[in-house]
Amino acid sequence: xxxxxxxxxxxxxxxxxxxxxxxxxxxxxxxxxxxxxxxxxxxxxxxxxxxxxxxxxxxxxxxxxxxxxxxxxxxxxxxxxxxxxxxxxxxxxxxxxxxxxxxxxxxxxxxxxxxxxxxxxxxxxxxxxxxxxxxxxxxxxxxxxxxxxxxxxxxxxxxxxxxxxxxxxxxxxxxxxxxxxxxxxxxxxxxxxxxxxxxxxxxxxxxxxxxxxxxxxxxxxxxxxxxxxxxxxxxxxxxxxxxxxxxxxxxxxxxxxxxxxxxxxxxxxxxxxxxxxxxxxxxxxxxxxxxxxxxxxxxxxxxxxxxxxxxxxxxxxxxxxxxxxxxxxxxxxxxxxxxxxxxxxxxxxxxxxxxxxxxxxxxxxxxxxxxxxxxxxxxxxxxxxxxxxxxxxxxxxxxxxxxxxxxxxxxxxxxxxx
Amino acid sequence: xxxxxxxxxxxxxxxxxxxxxxxxxxxxxxxxxxxxxxxxxxxxxxxxxxxxxxxxxxxxxxxxxxxxxxxxxxxxxxxxxxxxxxxxxxxxxxxxxxxxxxxxxxxxxxxxxxxxxxxxxxxxxxxxxxxxxxxxxxxxxxxxxxxxxxxxxxxxxxxxxxxxxxxxxx
Numbered sequence: 324x325x326x327x328x329x330x331x332x333x334x335x336x337x338x339x340x341x342x343x344x345x346x347x348x349x350x351x352x353x354x355x356x357x358x359x360x361x362x363x364x365x366x367x368x369x370x371x372x373x374x375x376x377x378x379x380x381x382x383x384x385x386x387x388x389x390x391x392x393x394x395x396x397x398x399x400x401x402x403x404x405x406x407x408x409x410x411x412x413x414x415x416x417x418x419x420x421x422x423x424x425x426x427x428x429x430x431x432x433x434x435x436x437x438x439x440x441x442x443x444x445x446x447x448x449x450x451x452x453x454x455x456x457x458x459x460x461x462x463x464x465x466x467x468x469x470x471x472x473x474x475x476x477x478x479x480x481x482x483x484x485x486x487x488x489x490x491x492x493x494x495x496x497x498x499x500x501x502x503x504x505x506x507x508x509x510x511x512x513x514x515x516x517x518x519x520x521x522x523x524x525x526x527x528x529x530x531x532x533x534x535x536x537x538x539x540x541x542x543x544x545x546x547x548x549x550x551x552x553x554x555x556x557x558x559x560x561x562x563x564x565x566x567x568x569x570x571x572x573x574x575x576x577x578x579x580x581x582x583x584x585x586x587x588x589x590x591x592x593x594x595x596x597x598x599x600x601x602x603x604x605x606x607x608x609x610x611x612x613x614x615x616x617x618x619x620x621x622x623x624x625x626x627x628x629x630x631x632x633x634x635x636x637x638x639x640x641x642x643x644x645x646x647x648x649x650x651x652x653x654x655x656x657x658x659x660x661x662x663x664x665x666x667x668x669x670x671x672x673x674x675x676x677x678x679x680x681x682x683x684x685x686x687x688x689x690x691x692x693x694x695x696x697x698x699x700x701x702x703x704x705x706x707x708x709x710x711x712x713x714x715x716x717x718x719x720x721x722x723x724x725x726x727x728x729x730x731x732x733x734x735x736x737x738x739x740x741x
Numbered sequence: 742x743x744x745x746x747x748x749x750x751x752x753x754x755x756x757x758x759x760x761x762x763x764x765x766x767x768x769x770x771x772x773x774x775x776x777x778x779x780x781x782x783x784x785x786x787x788x789x790x791x792x793x794x795x796x797x798x799x800x801x802x803x804x805x806x807x808x809x810x811x812x813x814x815x816x817x818x819x820x821x822x823x824x825x826x827x828x829x830x831x832x833x834x835x836x837x838x839x840x841x842x843x844x845x846x847x848x849x850x851x852x853x854x855x856x857x858x859x860x861x862x863x864x865x866x867x868x869x870x871x872x873x874x875x876x877x878x879x880x881x882x883x884x885x886x887x888x889x890x891x892x893x894x895x896x897x898x899x900x901x902x903x904x905x906x907x908x909x910x911x
Binding site for chain 1: 777780781782783786806808810811812813857858859860861862863871872873874875887888889890
């Protein structure tokens with residue numbers, strides 16, 4: 324094998340293979356893993372999410388070597404990292420920008436799944452493990468945000484732990500238990516630090532489950548049809564090359580933020596040390612929580628708001644059942660679903676803006692309308708998707724889709740005969 | 742086959758398996774108790790229960806914020822107009838007479854934590870406005886506009902002297 328760069332003695336490989344499935348694992352799951360040849364760049368974002376996860380764990384471990392989880396010291400220890408620690412500024416900005424990058428990549432990853440209908444059978448478990456990963460990511464980001472102990476850190480943690488007051492009967496006790504104090508205090512900070520360090524490793528475990536599910540059902544693809552064997556190509560070198568090209572583009576965007584505008588993602592008020600006696604006039608969560616925060620604010624009842632916010636995050640898990648259309652290929656072949664998809668994106672943008680600005684009569688009304696649209700989009704989907712399917716079949720499917728379905732059926736009968 | 746001991750012995754085995762599972766499950770649950778309890782407030786946190794406040798330098802219409810159990814407590818010395826306005830209304834979303842909320846009409850003592858999400862409302866115009874989600878309270882700490890569901894809480898307090906209150910005990 325002339326192209327092999329590192330030449331392992333065959334004896335060593337053989338010795339390992341007799342004890343551990345090294346060669347067959349690499350061949351089946353990495354180099355030779357069959358991948359649909361028609362994947363677009365929208366399929367890069369799972370790999371990018373994995374990359375950002377590694378980046379966050381790596382920078383986080385080195386930051387933890389200098390950070391102090393104590394309400395008297397933590398704010399200053401961040402300044403110590405920024406000013407005195409060698410390259411501390413870089414580690415901190417990589418980590419704070421990385422959090423935003425993580426959500427950006429995950430949201431695009433989810434939007435791709437929604438657009439192409441990748442959540443549909445047989446990929447429900449893949450989608451649900453992803454939903455679990457989203458919750459873990461949100462919890463990790465929320466706990467990490469308390470650690471600098473600035474005003475936004477403190478009041479963000481106060482508001483979010485207060486959500487648990489909506490727990491029936493024991494709400495107040497649950498909040499005190501979560502905080503370990505009557506208010507967010509030293510006990511809260513130390514436990515958030517411990518959990519913020521723990522959760523990434525739970526995420527890594529959940530990612531392994533996500534990947535096992537993926538490798539069992541294989542990647543979806545823009546056509547929405549399981550491709551014939553001849554249309555699957557080995558992951559390496561075709562998709563390693565494609566993923567690394569996407570990584571290059573991602574790193575350019577990421578570096579622009581890390582090196583030229585790192586503070587654009589940090590609320591200025593978080594440069595003021597936490598003050599439990601004074602809430603800032605305008606508290607906003609990080610951009611990636613804004614739409615859900617707007618939903619919380621839009622419901623005029625406390626418990627209702629908490630329930631609505633929880634539902635707005637969890638509703639994605641119901642997509643495999645809400646979408647009853649059997650037309651493959653997601654929004655590409657489904658005009659009505661495509662319109663709904665873009666209405667959903669626009670609605671998220673409106674909610675994000677409403678969540679960002681201080682509450683006024685108009686913004687509260689706009690938030691309520693957008694919240695209503697948000698849930699209506701999901702609730703009407705079973706009926707619209709079924710109606711759309713009937714309409715599309717009556718009208719005749721697009722020729723390229725008919726051809727795809729025909730070639731798929733042809734391949735199946737060929738395989739069946741063999 | 743046909744041995745009368747067979748059904749007996751599987752029945753005994755099933756019972757033993759269930760009993761072991763129950764005892765084991767109870768053991769695991771009991772072991773969780775110290776871990777869960779360790780997250781509740783520690784003794785030193787529980788100890789900061791009382792705060793003494795000297796009221797003599799608060800002028801009529803002025804407000805002072807003091808810390809009690811780490812939470813802000815608003816002490817408002819109300820003017821006769823504010824007292825009259827508070828007595829005249831019953832509040833908004835959570836009606837309660839002003840006389841039940843203030844031991845002496847001149848002094849309003851409430852916990853400065855919005856009953857919605859726990860932000861500290863700001864003194865604005867008559868009453869308070871919470872900037873987190875827009876809840877509004879009157880000069881008796883009663884909620885006029887949501888999303889807050891309840892009035893600002895009145896902490897337990899007593900007048901130790903004419904110009905001194907102790908928050909935390911009645």
